Amino acid sequence: MSAWFGDHQVLLDVSLTMPAGQVTALIGPSGCGKSTFLRILNRMHELVPSASLAGEVRLDGDDIYDSGHRLIDARKHIGMVFQKPNPFPAMSIYDNVIAGLKLTGMRASRDEKDYLVERSLTSAGLWKEVKDRLRAPGGGLSGGQQQRLCIARSLAIKPKVLLMDEPCSALDPTSTRVIEETMGELQKELTIVIVTHNMQQAQRVSQQCAFFLASQGQPGHIVEHGDTEAMFDSPIDPRTYDYVNGRF
Numbered sequence: 001m002s003a004w005f006g007d008h009q010v011l012l013d014v015s016l017t018m019p020a021g022q023v024t025a026l027i028g029p030s031g032c033g034k035s036t037f038l039r040i041l042n043r044m045h046e047l048v049p050s051a052s053l054a055g056e057v058r059l060d061g062d063d064i065y066d067s068g069h070r071l072i073d074a075r076k077h078i079g080m081v082f083q084k085p086n087p088f089p090a091m092s093i094y095d096n097v098i099a100g101l102k103l104t105g106m107r108a109s110r111d112e113k114d115y116l117v118e119r120s121l122t123s124a125g126l127w128k129e130v131k132d133r134l135r136a137p138g139g140g141l142s143g144g145q146q147q148r149l150c151i152a153r154s155l156a157i158k159p160k161v162l163l164m165d166e167p168c169s170a171l172d173p174t175s176t177r178v179i180e181e182t183m184g185e186l187q188k189e190l191t192i193v194i195v196t197h198n199m200q201q202a203q204r205v206s207q208q209c210a211f212f213l214a215s216q217g218q219p220g221h222i223v224e225h226g227d228t229e230a231m232f233d234s235p236i237d238p239r240t241y242d243y244v245n246g247r248f
């Protein structure tokens with residue numbers, strides 16, 4: 001796919017398959033279009049008035065940009081977590097977790113909600129810490145807990161794909177480790193795509209990696225992608241070598 005903001009092309013012929021059951025890490029310098037790529041994957045890109053797109057995004061074979069595919073379907077199947085944890089601060093932990101249900105038109109009984117809240121918070125590695133204060137406001141949690149609450153909120157809609165845009169950049173190492181462990185469990189049920197500037201993290205959590213670059217007036221594109229271990233051990237492109245070794 002290729003993407004533009006007005007006349008400014010930000011992505012050029014980016015093509016990537018993100019297999020189920022794997023974590024795919026997107027790496028590359030700031031401004032090379034990684035976040036734009038993620039927003040294209042969940043149809044947030046089209047919310048920017050100047051934005052345009054050429055190409056397709058297939059989820060289990062269906063193009064999510066097809067006219068028969070509703071925006072709400074993309075929202076239901078694709079969860080997103082951002083760099084800055086963004087729970088609804090005044091809303092209770094419980095209500096934060098189920099906040100996405102209404103937005104995606106899902107109905108659930110009280111019992112189903114209770115179950116979903118416990119299940120989602122458990123999957124996000126937060127249940128034990130908050131089970132006795134589910135009615136407390138989400139804004140009262142620590143940064144790492146807030147991020148896990150946001151992960152739980154994404155999981156409550158039972159997505160097929162979880163997109164994470166630098167989810168640990170604003171967190172301390174301990175919270176980062178907890179989230180990385182959580183990802184290891186989640187990937188058994190979900191396709192995960194993570195943008196990270198942390199090369200060690202990319203190596204720890206991902207099986208597949210794509211290196212994005214925008215250079216010399218060229219829009220963001222993928223220089224190299226493939227097996228994470230292979231890309232860090234023996235990158236093909238010298239620019240990948242420099243980047244993963246901290247020389248840029």
Ligand code: ADP
Pocket residue numbers: 005010028029030031032033034035036037048
């Ligand atoms: P990355 O996540 O890799 O840092 P981004 O996807 O955020 O890169 O940005 C890619 C390019 O698109 C940058 O040149 C940025 O300035 C531009 N861009 C991002 N969002 C917008 C927007 N809403 N309007 C105009 N340009 C944007």
Ligand code: MG
Pocket residue numbers: 034035036165195
């Ligand atoms: Mg970004």
